[in-house]
Amino acid sequence: MPCWTSLPMPSLSLLQHAPADALARLLDQHEALPASADVVIVGGGIMGCSAAWYLARAGLKVVLLEKHRIASQQSGRNWGFVRSLYRDPLELPLAREALNLWPGLNEALGFETGWRRSGCLFLCADDAERTAYETWLASARDQASDTEMLSADQVAAAYPAVSMRTEGAIVARSDGQAEPTLATLAFARAAIALGATLLEDCGVSALDTEAGHICGVQTEHGPIRAPIVICAAGAQTYQLLQGVGASLPQKVVRSTVSLTAPLPPMNLPCFVGFGLGLRQRPDGSCIIATDAGTDIDLTLDSLRASRYFLGEFLRNRKEFSLRLGRPFANDLYARLTVPHAQRAIQPRSPDIAPNADRVDANHKLFARLFAGMPAAAPVKSWAGNIDVMPDALPVIDAAWPVPGLLIATGFSGHGFGLGPAVGKTLAALAQGFEPTTELAPFRADRFLRGAYSRPYAAI
Numbered sequence: 001m002p003c004w005t006s007l008p009m010p011s012l013s014l015l016q017h018a019p020a021d022a023l024a025r026l027l028d029q030h031e032a033l034p035a036s037a038d039v040v041i042v043g044g045g046i047m048g049c050s051a052a053w054y055l056a057r058a059g060l061k062v063v064l065l066e067k068h069r070i071a072s073q074q075s076g077r078n079w080g081f082v083r084s085l086y087r088d089p090l091e092l093p094l095a096r097e098a099l100n101l102w103p104g105l106n107e108a109l110g111f112e113t114g115w116r117r118s119g120c121l122f123l124c125a126d127d128a129e130r131t132a133y134e135t136w137l138a139s140a141r142d143q144a145s146d147t148e149m150l151s152a153d154q155v156a157a158a159y160p161a162v163s164m165r166t167e168g169a170i171v172a173r174s175d176g177q178a179e180p181t182l183a184t185l186a187f188a189r190a191a192i193a194l195g196a197t198l199l200e201d202c203g204v205s206a207l208d209t210e211a212g213h214i215c216g217v218q219t220e221h222g223p224i225r226a227p228i229v230i231c232a233a234g235a236q237t238y239q240l241l242q243g244v245g246a247s248l249p250q251k252v253v254r255s256t257v258s259l260t261a262p263l264p265p266m267n268l269p270c271f272v273g274f275g276l277g278l279r280q281r282p283d284g285s286c287i288i289a290t291d292a293g294t295d296i297d298l299t300l301d302s303l304r305a306s307r308y309f310l311g312e313f314l315r316n317r318k319e320f321s322l323r324l325g326r327p328f329a330n331d332l333y334a335r336l337t338v339p340h341a342q343r344a345i346q347p348r349s350p351d352i353a354p355n356a357d358r359v360d361a362n363h364k365l366f367a368r369l370f371a372g373m374p375a376a377a378p379v380k381s382w383a384g385n386i387d388v389m390p391d392a393l394p395v396i397d398a399a400w401p402v403p404g405l406l407i408a409t410g411f412s413g414h415g416f417g418l419g420p421a422v423g424k425t426l427a428a429l430a431q432g433f434e435p436t437t438e439l440a441p442f443r444a445d446r447f448l449r450g451a452y453s454r455p456y457a458a459i
């Protein structure tokens with residue numbers, strides 16, 4: 001059970017991005033599992049790590065438990081967009097709060113996050129997209145004062161790297177970007193520096209209750225008692241909640257990303273257009289990916305909660321590829337061999353393969369969109385399992401289904417940018433304070449009550 005300490009870590013270059021090469025194991029030092037904590041956090045993604053930092057800063061005894069490595073799942077595999085642009089208006093207050101926090105984080109944490117206020121640009125490929133963005137802007141007006149529509153000519157003048165004719169664009173000037181692994185590790189290191197205990201290879205198998213209140217967790221190395229538990233276990237959250245009698249319609253889709261070799265400066269904000277998502281990093285390398293297309297790996301779990309997703313799936317059928325392959329076999333094998341109590345922990349490090357067809361298609365799309373640029377051959381590709389909710393809004397809730405339990409999950413492919421605001425919100429809830437943003441749209445029981453809407457947008 002490796003323990004993260006506040007001793008100096010090897011420096012992580014901005015060139016590192018994919019989880020396999022960016023995760024530094026520090027010391028082969030073993031520490032006894034603490035018997036108790038003020039707050040136990042399950043999951044070492046950006047939500048868990050930022051909550052750990054805010055709680056440690058408030059002087060609480062925090063223990064964060066990660067079944068594999070900090071930032072090994074979505075928080076280390078994403079594109080790194082920090083955006084308010086074209087978010088569901090219900091999520092905008094949280095996005096705005098996060099955008100206020102990001103610029104001060106390097107200094108507050110004492111570690112680099114890779115934050116840059118680069119803006120975010122969505123091109124309009126046709127009239128339908130232009131209308132959709134105009135409608136969004138009208139509905140978001142008071143929360144999007146930094147955002148404007150551009151004409152086709154303005155796009156051509158401002159972004160000469162784009163070689164395809166557009167119907168204009170929408171641009172949010174105060175959006176930005178950060179380096180996913182670096183930023184998550186920055187929160188982890190800063191929490192450790194304030195005395196938090198972060199343990200890797202320490203999976204949580206169950207949430208413990210006593211007299212109808214949360215009282216701690218069972219880990220693979222023993223129990224820890226705590227009056228508050230934050231469940232931020234990403235795609236495994238629903239499994240842990242099942243153990244306390246709660247059902248969450250959370251599903252997983254697989255999304256493929258590539259990193260190119262350094263290219264000449266493209267002078268683009270975080271970019272989405274003609275089906276391509278792109279972010280150029282400080283060294284010139286680009287993250288490229290399909291902006292909406294994802295893969296669904298069929299497993300025996302696929303039918304669970306499908307009534308919540310079927311309508312949206314059928315409406316957007318062309319965005320999804322159904323795959324029956326190794327994940328099905330792995331899932332079947334796990335069901336036969338892994339004891340039920342270990343199901344939220346295994347597989348510890350799931351095999352999430354990039355889709356080679358999408359890598360190839362993105363490469364070709366890049367060449368058409370940016371005809372003046374050198375070829376963007378991927379130097380590496382990876383994929384991430386995105387945890388999605390039926391309305392593509394997260395669950396951020398307290399005391400459901402038991403007092404003492406806080407949940408932060410289901411960020412549906414756009415939670416990285418929200419991470420600092422979510423951590424701050426969780427820390428407030430854990431201390432019994434009123435959070436600064438309205439959480440009603442994120443209540444966990446909205447699905448049981450039928451009080452939710454269709455996703456605002458596919459991204």
Ligand SMILES: Cc1cc2nc3c(=O)[nH]c(=O)nc-3n(C[C@H](O)[C@H](O)[C@H](O)COP(=O)(O)OP(=O)(O)OC[C@H]3O[C@@H](n4cnc5c(N)ncnc54)[C@H](O)[C@@H]3O)c2cc1C
Nearest residue numbers: 043045047067075078079081204234384411414415416417
């Ligand atoms: C390809 C891709 C692109 C994306 N692009 C963007 C983007 O540009 N901008 C944006 O804002 N968002 C983006 N996202 C979404 C964003 O990455 C996620 O919403 C966010 O990282 C979720 O953070 P998290 O902490 O909830 O989950 P995770 O990062 O998945 O962390 C959950 C952690 O819990 C651990 N865990 C699970 N079960 C247990 C257990 N039983 N015991 C202990 N630990 C456990 C897991 O190992 C994992 O480390 C993208 C996601 C992907 C995959």
